[in-house]
């Protein structure tokens with residue numbers, strides 16, 4: 001195992017003033033346990049302060065630093081140099097922004113545009129159960145919670161949306177579907193009709209090809225395709241009919 005690697009980054013950059021897209025090659029020495037966000041910072045400090053990229057918590061909890069490395073969407077704050085070399089079998093990495101929204105600059109995409117698809121499914125409880133009085137907590141049983149708790153771990157990093165192979169341009173995407181399904185499974189949500197309309201709309205779950213690409217790349221290890229499959233099987237339609 002090396003303690004220092006000679007790393008080559010081929011970074012897809014975009015200059016919004018000139019409307020020009022190009023690849024910039026950076027070479028750097030990197031310790032084995034540095035993360036890709038550390039390497040971007042190293043480039044800013046030692047080689048090129050103009051390289052633009054995004055991060056916030058840098059602990060895999062906010063989904064801000066999502067990028068594509070050799071085609072795979074992932075969180076730059078979770079990718080260690082030694083793991084990247086081992087996983088991809090190379091010290092040369094092509095780094096690109098996620099393709100989920102227009103690029104603003106270099107690795108920074110217009111996340112507000114991407115969030116418009118999430119907003120369409122109303123990622124909150126629209127109508128809480130009347131059983132929940134303001135002063136009391138609503139108790140969800142462990143059996144109920146077990147059915148959907150994994151889906152609540154989504155951080156909206158959009159890695160699944162970037163990996164999604166659906167050929168339908170209007171498909172709301174795996175994380176938007178998940179955001180709606182998790183509220184359908186939440187016993188506190190009473191507004192099922194509106195949710196089902198979006199879920200089974202022309203841009204909803206039937207646009208999914210069940211490829212599981214979304215589950216494969218999810219950094220929170222959520223089996224997104226499983227939840228979408230439940231909806232495709234009509235699991236939630238039955239709930240409405242009852």
Ligand code: SF4
Pocket residue numbers: 063153154155156157158159160161174175178214217218219220221222224
């Ligand atoms: S489901 Fe996973 S990959 Fe998709 S946005 Fe949520 S955390 Fe990211």
Ligand code: SF4
Pocket residue numbers: 160163164165166173174207208209210211212213214215224225228
């Ligand atoms: S399983 Fe469906 S949502 Fe997930 S990547 Fe494939 S087509 Fe997209």
